[in-house]
Amino acid sequence: MHANFNGGQWVGTATSNPNINRSDTRDTVGFYAQGGPGDVAAAAVAATAAFPAWSTTVPHARHAMLARVAAEIAARNVDLAELVAREEGKTLADAKGEVMCAAQIFDFSPPNACG
Secondary structure (H helix, E strand, O other), X not given: OEOEEEOOEEEOOOOEEEEEOOOOOOOEEEEEEOOXXXXXXXXXXXXXXXXXXXXXXXXXXXXXXHHHHHHHHHHOHHHHHHHHHHHHOOOHHHHHHHHHHHHHHHHHHHHHHOO
């Protein structure tokens, strides 16, 4: 089961939901943790605790963090595109374009939106 990321840790749950391949409903892509009210409350507590430090982080440091996300997405574009194609029933070319667009959004947004 794929866990949720909450408060800086991967957290499993008692239940999970299957992610079914839309183009082949016999294919289960994976099982994902299904959070409940307690998980939502824990996420709100973690976000509240993180806010003071994040709110005082200067824009260039925010950009550096999000640029690392963009670089990781770009570096893993083949694997991610295969997952997107499988999950969404897209062609591999369309999925790769979507993955690279996501990387570009992370790289483009920080200097324009974090000031």
